[in-house]
Amino acid sequence: MITFKNVTKYYPTPQGRHYILKEVDLILPGDVNIGVFGANGSGKSTLMRLLAGVDFPNKGSIKVEGNVSWPLGLSGYQGSMTGRENAEFICRIYGKSKEEINEKIEFIKAFSELDNFFEMPLKSYSSGMRSKFSFAVSMAFDFDYYLIDELTAVGDKRFKEKCRETFDAKKGVANFLFVSHNLNELKRQCDIGIYIKEGKIHVHDSIDDAIAAYNSM
Amino acid sequence: MQARSPLKIQIAVLHALLIRELKTRFGSYRLGMAWAFIEPILQIAVFMGLFYFGGRDSVGGLELPLFLATGIAPFLYFQKVINQCMNAVTANTNLLIYRQVRVFDTFLTRFLLEAITSFIVLAGIITATWWLGYEVNFVNTLIFIYAYILLSILAFGLGLIFGTVNTLFPEIGKFIPTLLRPLMFISCTFFTINDLPSDAQSILLWNPLIHAFEFMRSSFSYDYNTSLLSLEYLEVWALMSLTLGLLVLRANWRRMLTS
Numbered sequence: 096m097i098t099f100k101n102v103t104k105y106y107p108t109p110q111g112r113h114y115i116l117k118e119v120d121l122i123l124p125g126d127v128n129i130g131v132f133g134a135n136g137s138g139k140s141t142l143m144r145l146l147a148g149v150d151f152p153n154k155g156s157i158k159v160e161g162n163v164s165w166p167l168g169l170s171g172y173q174g175s176m177t178g179r180e181n182a183e184f185i186c187r188i189y190g191k192s193k194e195e196i197n198e199k200i201e202f203i204k205a206f207s208e209l210d211n212f213f214e215m216p217l218k219s220y221s222s223g224m225r226s227k228f229s230f231a232v233s234m235a236f237d238f239d240y241y242l243i244d245e246l247t248a249v250g251d252k253r254f255k256e257k258c259r260e261t262f263d264a265k266k267g268v269a270n271f272l273f274v275s276h277n278l279n280e281l282k283r284q285c286d287i288g289i290y291i292k293e294g295k296i297h298v299h300d301s302i303d304d305a306i307a308a309y310n311s312m
Numbered sequence: 313m314q315a316r317s318p319l320k321i322q323i324a325v326l327h328a329l330l331i332r333e334l335k336t337r338f339g340s341y342r343l344g345m346a347w348a349f350i351e352p353i354l355q356i357a358v359f360m361g362l363f364y365f366g367g368r369d370s371v372g373g374l375e376l377p378l379f380l381a382t383g384i385a386p387f388l389y390f391q392k393v394i395n396q397c398m399n400a401v402t403a404n405t406n407l408l409i410y411r412q413v414r415v416f417d418t419f420l421t422r423f424l425l426e427a428i429t430s431f432i433v434l435a436g437i438i439t440a441t442w443w444l445g446y447e448v449n450f451v452n453t454l455i456f457i458y459a460y461i462l463l464s465i466l467a468f469g470l471g472l473i474f475g476t477v478n479t480l481f482p483e484i485g486k487f488i489p490t491l492l493r494p495l496m497f498i499s500c501t502f503f504t505i506n507d508l509p510s511d512a513q514s515i516l517l518w519n520p521l522i523h524a525f526e527f528m529r530s531s532f533s534y535d536y537n538t539s540l541l542s543l544e545y546l547e548v549w550a551l552m553s554l555t556l557g558l559l560v561l562r563a564n565w566r567r568m569l570t571s
Binding site for chain 1: 320321324325328331335336408409410411412566569
């Protein structure tokens with residue numbers, strides 16, 4: 096369950112305050128997968144950061160029940176470090192033991208299909224390799240809530256199939272919050288849809304309604 | 313997943329960040345850790361050359377290399393802590409996406425790494441001087457360590473302040489290294505306060521770094537003149553700088569997340 100209590104979030108700009116959220120009171124159920132829409136710059140990523148606890152509202156409070164992931168996307172990695180080093184870093188901050196780290200690293204290496212590139216700095220990766228790597232890292236950890244920020248499955252058909260299977264397996268035990276521009280993807284993965292507009296979060300109880308509302312905007 | 317205690321998380325994050333800093337700092341150069349030694353040794357060598365032509369081989373009862381090492385190495389340490397802290401946040405912005413990693417951790421990691429490295433370097437240089445046949449007598453190890461700790465606290469506090477300023481106002485931050493550069497020449501890195509005329513002494517003694525370096529030197533000789541120095545003065549500086557640094561960070565760390 097996600098609870099917003101009188102949440103206001105803005106960014107100061109030279110033209111005054113730019114509001115993302117304005118006095119939002121909202122409860123989102125904890126047992127559904129949520130798709131997040133919105134135009135570029137409407138605050139989807141900010142919303143993810145707020146939920147992940149790495150950014151804070153200017154007013155009010157947000158509570159998320161259970162373990163929340165970090166905003167899973169293409170950022171959050173250090174370009175000068177290798178794939179292995181980046182993966183190890185995340186394992187360490189999650190307090191994994193040596194054996195657990197080895198286990199996760201093996202999983203990530205196998206899943207990402209990077210082979211030798213796993214030992215190369217991330218900045219030498221192509222964008223496709225980067226998404227594969229990010230995807231593998233994201234799926235290596237167990238959370239109650241996965242915040243997925245534009246982390247779309249890339250690669251060949253087989254790799255996409257593998258990603259879909261992993262998603263489905265996680266769905267049984269965890270919930271997802273998706274940010275994506277790919278409406279088909281959202282349609283398949285999500286139960287309800289929300290979008291941010293003019294400082295408010297609009298909720299639609301079915302993903303199809305949400306897509307229809309979004310398209311008519 | 314089980315909830316971990318805050319202390320456990322803190323230790324895990326520091327460990328992870330330390331390894332990350334080590335990899336990017338020392339890992340990318342073939343000489344790695346040796347660089348940490350090369351810079352102070354080169355500077356000491358240059359000043360030794362100058363003193364040699366000036367015909368002096370000891371200052372205040374300390375042999376020249378030891379005297380220079382206890383001024384130049386700690387000064388470089390002070391400077392490095394501040395330089396490293398200035399970019400602590402910008403260099404780690406990507407990693408602030410994990411809620412375990414807080415802004416303070418990036419500062420603390422860089423400071424700890426510098427404190428440990430520089431202490432090893434200083435101890436290494438002093439050992440090397442002794443090994444080369446110069447006279448090195450420890451007469452008061454505690455004062456040496458205490459002065460080093462006070463210097464560290466002072467540097468870390470200033471690092472927090474300058475780091476915050478540089479992250480939030482990079483334009484102002486650009487001036488900080490320029491302002492700090494002349495400090496080397498007024499901090500008793502290659503001369504002792506006791507050799508100066510009394511007018512100069514009374515002005516320069518406001519500089520807390522002098523008290524740190526001179527007290528460190530006094531730990532090598534019974535005769536080193538410390539009558540002008542005050543440990544309390546250095547303590548007050550260290551305490552004020554750390555307090556102010558932590559306050560400045562506490563008031564601003566959330567703003568640094570999105571800058």
